[in-house]
Amino acid sequence: MSDRPSTPILDKVRIPSDMKGLTDAQLRQLADELRAETISAVSETGGHLGAGLGVVELTVALHAVFDAPKDKIIWDVSHQCYPHKILTGRRDRIRTLRQKDGLSGFTKRSESPYDPFGAAHSSTSISAALGFAMAREMGGSTEQGLGDAVAVIGDGALSAGMAYEAMNNAGHEGKRLFVILNDNEMSIAPPVGAMSSYLSRLYAGAPMQELKAAAKSAVSYLPHPFQEGARRAKDLLKHVTVGGTLFEELGFSYIGPIDGHDMEQLLSVLRTVHARADEPILLHVITKKGKGYHPAENAADKGHATAKFDVITGKQAKAKSNAPSYTSVFAESLIKQAEADSRICAITAAMPDGTGLSKFMDRFASRCFDVGIAEQHAVTFAAGLAAGGMRPFCALYSTFLQRGYDQIVHDVAIQRLPVRFAIDRAGLVGADGATHAGSYDIAYLANLPGFVVMAASDEAELVRMVATAAAHDDGPIAFRFPRGEGVGVDIPEDAQPLEIGKGRMIQEGKGVAILSFGTRLQEVMAASEALAARGIVPTVADARFAKPLDRDMILKLAADHDALITVEEGAVGGFGSHVAQLLSDEGVFDAGLKYRSMVLPDIFIDQASPSQMYDVAGMNAEHIEAKVLDVMGVATLSQRA
Incomplete structure (x- = not known):
């Protein structure tokens, strides 16, 4: 306990209603204490650190202005929800994060009434929030009642088509709904894609004109690192759009960008839109992943996922490996196959490091594609590559491959296209829990005509299965392997393809x-x-x-x-x-x-x-x-x- 931070204001906040009497200055201090408590807790448990640190001020401001749990605050992906959990009655259990019988690392309906919608996959928040908003309009109710619906989406989640499907529907309905675009430095900078060209367009139409001033949203008000990203996005915008932003075309009033670490701006804008909005609002908030903790800010992944670590140095307590990970074995094997075959290429959906394809990308940049959080597109893109004579390896986690199942059936299996599916995180994965378990791919692939489905029993078998997939041109083929280290067997230098269907x-x-x-x-x-x-x-x-x-x-x-x-x-x-x-x-x-x-x-x-x-x-x-x-x-x- 002696090493834990001093948190005099946070100590008085058990649930969000305890914040209602705090001054703005006290809310700013609360944010500082909340950041320190989050860092301290995750140092003991490990977990998703950077995303939560980036939304500390936003979390405090949302709970200060809105009335949860009556108002539904829905965190997209929800790996950034640790500060939210601390403020919503779970601080006493925050050091059980991601452990057996402990708190989930994501929002979870069964855990708290302040988690109105569970999430751990990306880009679902706007759809869910619209559902709550329309339920309110139609007289629906929950145990806590139905108030406003707020979706907090970011960290690349706007690269998924589902977000736009929801926005298109929300704009058509035209009801009061809040979408907070949490745009951090990693997602505004290239190479995220064409969406970055939209993210600094300022809303200029009545009757919300005052909001622009309230937000202090001119680029010159942003901290220097954010100014460059916003200016770059604005320059790109001039070349790709004529009149109005994409968000406004979809029926949203767009406000921003504003500095997501400036409590004065956040509180001013949120209070204004809360008091005046009668239509869908998109508030563009620029944040910094890992904000306020130098080891996270300076890390390549901004502290996305960490093991236990020393708070002072940031050094993580990772166990020494006795054998290479299955993921690294897959990556090295694929590189070796690609060296011998120029038709081999690779696709991932925003997980180049997690799938090992960052190594492949370093070696074969022109043959590796990160398509963003867009598994449906990844599968059909791979199908097109296969139809065009390439030998694509579509590398996805088992739990994320589920999102592209219609494309697997319709675009790959029915056409008998030789797409190679490298399925990582097969089986039970540990601290991420049920949402990330690779439980279903055997069943949902093996029932498809013409599909070859393999599972590696060790890392040597995985190398053989990569070779098998590379050589297989007669329809789709998949091989699955778990998270973590291999078993320490010798890996063959010149792995030969297996005979299909032979154990x-x-x-x-x-x-x-x-x-x-x-x-x-x-x-x-x-x-x-x-x-x-x-x-x-x-x-x-x-x-x-x-x-x-x-x-x-x-x-x-x-x-x-x-x-x-x-x-x-x-x-x-x-x-x-x-x-x-x-x-x-x-x-x-x-x-x-x-x-x-x-x-x-x-x-x-x-x-x-x-x-x-x-x-x-x-x-x-x-x-x-x-x-x-x-x-x-x-x-x-x-x-x-």
């Missing part, structure tokens, strides 16, 4: 066979060792492919054993379901085979360490051991032991 035997045994798909193979082998101490030696196989299945191997396992157990890091409907369908079609169950599938349970699993999450899922080594004992009818022996 591999790992261990010969008898009685029961375990067929693993993905990196749970390590847990299967640990369970096998424990079973060997009981005199039980299971056969173990690595499926490699969920589609097409290795029919010969699976049917032989079924014929040679009394029981067959499948294990996968995915939801029901995936690999195990396809195996069961094969066994049923072949009449294997008529011969008395005992079949069990181990899949992720039919629940959303909250944040914890990956190992803890797999404990909840019942998919660690001890659970696999117990499943074998149960299917063999010796569970009681396990209990005695």
Whole structure:
């Protein structure tokens, strides 16, 4: 406690209503204390630091002017919500962020009435806010009542089409609605794209003329670093638009830009629009990601995601790696393939570092495309590249690939285009929780005709699967791999493509066979060792492919054993379901085979360490051991032991 910051005003604020009696000067001090408390908390837990620091003043101003939870403040992505959580009755738990049974790192409806809408994917806030606004207009209600709806969107989220779909709808409806564009230095500067050309256009039409003055929004009022970005955007604007901004064309009154770290400006503008608005308003606020903490401000990612760190130095307490990460193995393997094949190119959706493609981009800048937070576009763009004779690798997290599913079906699978999907963060990912878990891609890809679906059991297998995908031109192909380090196996220098639809035997045994798909193979082998101490030696196989299945191997396992157990890091409907369908079609169950599938349970699993999450899922080594004992009818022996 002695190392924690002094926060005399924040100590008196338990919920936002406690702020109503504070003077503007006290609100400014509250913001300073809130920033210090956020830094202190995240230093103990790790998490998304930079985004929250960038909206400290905005968070204080919003809660000072609006009346949450009656007014609905919706944070887009919501990785910037830590200061909001501190001000809304959760300060006493803020040091449990992203831990098992602790606070979520994102907004979560079940956690607090001050989180009216959960989020962890981008560009959803305006749609949700419009829903609240129209529910208010139609007489809907919530436990706290329905007041204003405020969407806070930024950090690149305007590169997603969903935001514009919502704005187009909101402009058509014409009802009172507030959209705060949180535009930080990273998103206003190139190479974000053409949208930057719009972000400094000043609203000039009646009847909101006074707001322009209230905002002090002329570029000369901005701090120097912001002036350059705003001037650049204004210069670009002259070349691409004639009369009115895009936002105004969509039906919004545009106000800004204003300095998002100037409490006087924020309070003045927010109070004015709160008192006078009767239509959709877009308030353009320029902020600095990582604001007020030098290590974050100076970091390349502005402190986007950190491990635990020392507050004084900013040095993060990251564990030493014993093996390369799966992501880095993928990136290096793809680079090697691209060196030998000029048709190989790569696409990511605003995650070049997270997917490892920043390394590929350094080596092959003209063959790597970051399309922004636009997974639907990424998939169809990749399909077009494939149709044009290229060999595209579309590298997305499993949870984000979900957003492009219609395009996967319609633009890729039906046309049988050879798009290669590199699916990172497969399985349970840890502190980001259910919103980021890669639980469903096996099921939603393996049901598509002509799709090849692979899962790497270790980093050597991942290298082989990259080679397999690179060589595969007969339709779409996907390979999945988890977050984190590999298992430390030797990586082949000259990896050869796998035979499509062929698995591999790992261990010969008898009685029961375990067929693993993905990196749970390590847990299967640990369970096998424990079973060997009981005199039980299971056969173990690595499926490699969920589609097409290795029919010969699976049917032989079924014929040679009394029981067959499948294990996968995915939801029901995936690999195990396809195996069961094969066994049923072949009449294997008529011969008395005992079949069990181990899949992720039919629940959303909250944040914890990956190992803890797999404990909840019942998919660690001890659970696999117990499943074998149960299917063999010796569970009681396990209990005695």
